[in-house]
Amino acid sequence: MKISSPDPRAEPPKDPFFAIRQRFLALAETYVLEIAMLRRAAESPAQLRESLTGIGLIAHRVSGVAATLGYDSLGEAAASLDRQLTQAQKSGALDLRTFDQPISIFHASLSNVLDVRQS
Template identity: 35%
Template sequence: MTPLRQSLVPERPGSAPREAVAPGLAAIQARFLELICDRVLVFETLKKDLEANRKPALALTRIADLAHKIAGVAATLGFPHAGELAADVERAVRDGAAAGMPALQTWERVSPTLEQFLDELESLLDD
């Protein structure tokens, strides 16, 4: 088994704008963006939960789970930067949990990356 790495779209580190995708992917990309709308709202709600110290561990887990979903498809659908940020958010949450860090302390670390990630998602919706 030879490791092969060639994304469906070329990588462009740090790029926010939408990349061209194969015609067949356009419909899936549209569906992804529709879901992003809902997910941004969920992220905002979870942020409020954390800021109010309402079940912070659960809120962090849900943030990681949602980010995981976005990390899994964003790059393939032409949004590599959003995919990278999603992976960063997920990793930060999981690393905090693995290290036994209190949820609010993890949140302090995750919060700036999550903000950056949400800005990126919102910019995708604006395009």
């Protein structure tokens, strides 16, 4: 049996996730802005629950796709924030100070994915 090496002139395999990745990155740009606005709105006690719910929904969406597309650290940050916010919503323990760091980590991870794409 003869084993041949791949033809160096052959085109590299196409990225099956290219279109999905481009759509995800476009959404990520809007998510970065939304998270910043929701975080500011959460400083108002009257808007705390609604704002954290909005951030949680974004984290949930991102956690479901990020790791599949190769953005592992973003997926981990999103999943962690999603879990924390879901538990707090259920227990009624919503304190913005509790979520400042996880929100900041998630927001920075999302921004980093966009920065890498642009470089």
